[in-house]
Amino acid sequence: MSATRLLVLGVVRGYGRAHGYLVGNDLLSWGADEWANVKWGSIYHALKQLTKEGCLRDDLVPPGRTDYELTDKGEAEYLRLLRDSLRRPELRPDMLGAGLAMLPSLTRDEAVGLFKQRLEELEAKRDSAQELGRSWERPPHVKELYGLWEHSAASGAEWTRGMIERLEGGAYPMMGEPGSPGPAGSWHEPLPE
CATH class of the missing domain: 1.10.287 (Helix Hairpins)
Structure with a gap:
């Protein structure tokens, strides 16, 4: 399994529509480059591959930015990866880390x-x-x-x-509970820099 794949799908899912820089900026601000070996190149590769596989839909937004949205196939792949990351122990900790980052889904x-x-x-x-x-x-x-x-x-x-x-014991707001990150598309894009 690929932690980068899970994280990229999760961030696009969270925003509902996201461009590559937003996805990468979020993941790197979470420290995913350290605990999941996520790099800018791997993020853009994952976006392109997931689009090719039909998990993401891309849309060119002038003046040359590409936005991505999750497809039904992408939602199924995201949930499969998330569930597997939590239930299957692996020698490498990156999948568990990715799963924990997306746990409130x-x-x-x-x-x-x-x-x-x-x-x-x-x-x-x-x-x-x-x-x-x-x-x-x-x-x-x-x-x-x-x-x-x-x-x-x-x-x-x-x-x-x-x-x-x-x-x-009630730790962490989970899907459907008050204070949770919410359903797909409910994250808000950060203010422009």
């Missing part, structure tokens, strides 16, 4: 359900790595790899349990 109940799926998978990975470490014999140093996997999965499970608890 989901209802509280759906987000909790996705994190519960993530927790189950992390606990299974922890148990599997623990068993592999116990049974491993040669070469002996490879056992450290299983210890690392066990530790990573256990700490991920601990964080996920906390996230579920925070969401169930």
Whole structure:
């Protein structure tokens, strides 16, 4: 999965209609260049690729700016990527970071359900790595790899349990709740510089 793809779709979705500079400016102001390796070139590449795939519709606005809007296919792809980013633990943290950045696009109940799926998978990975470490014999140093996997999965499970608890306790305004970022197209474009 691509964190850049998820983030670009999410920002365009949030505004309803956005140009490349607005998308990039938002993502870079969030620090996505650090936690998701998002760069200007990857943003524009994603916009062009998503348009080619029919996930975005482009519109040339004089004097030469291109605005983008999400299509129905783009909405489905956005929600697929968002849901997968929250329920599927990956070795790279960029997809989870992208999913967390777009978390309020989901209802509280759906987000909790996705994190519960993530927790189950992390606990299974922890148990599997623990068993592999116990049974491993040669070469002996490879056992450290299983210890690392066990530790990573256990700490991920601990964080996920906390996230579920925070969401169930009412943390963060989610889709349909007062103070949430709102439905698609409800973000407001920042004032011109």
